[in-house]
Amino acid sequence: MTRPVPHTRAGYPYHHPTPTRWADNDVYGHVNNVTYYAYFDTAVNAYLAARGALDIHAGAVIGLVVESGCAYFAPAAFPDTLSVGLRVGRLGSSSVRYELAVFREGRDAACAQGHFVHVYVDRDTRRPAPLPPALRAALDALQPG
Template identity: 55%
Template sequence: MNREALNGRAHYRAWREIGTRWSDNDIYGHINNIVYYGWFDTAVNAWLIEAGLLDIDRGDLIGLVVETGCRYASPLSFPQRVDIGLAVERIGKTSVSYALGAFSKNADEASAAGRFVHVYVDRQSRRPTPLPEAWRKALESIAV
């Protein structure tokens, strides 16, 4: 079976370094698949907070994850520093599709590639809400 290669570092526009933890390794000696989703969620939300978009305590707009996925190419393990790359692939009326890559520190090839889709909703009603212009502009700055 021929698998499409994962995107390299050049595909991503924002970065977050993550330190692996002792408990991240599974019985097979590599990072368990569920840990990658935590890394991806951290990378997206930290970027949104640092960009001044997401106020997790009082903001009217919050993102709900409606779709995720991950492809794995090579193992990562503790103790290791991991770079998580982030890019926006699509900006909809109320949703955003994020591309994420997990890289061994300074490696050019991704060990894993993920996808997250957030639908942005009103905090109180939980109904989809159009993305404000400030959000669109910031998200476009890391779009591919």
């Protein structure tokens, strides 16, 4: 298996500021691996909510994670200030592959990067549903030019 190379900030059109918390550190003195997934989820949902593309309580569709992964390159620890870069790697009719990278303040190379795939489904039936126009527009803006 080939080890991925850390991406740089410039490869991500949106960056979400993410301060670390004391509770993010594990007994080894760095941000625990599972915490990066929370950073990813927060960055995606903050982006979508700010653009009116996510209604978590009453939206007709909801996103279900069907795949995720993360590679780690360098440690981060409290009290680091992080930035989570976000882009869309693939956009389908009812799914999206989010690609994310975590950057420490003042660093251009990612300390971790990963992805997750959302399949958007009808809130009631849980069957795949087309992306609503506002959601598609917000996601289109995150695709490479």
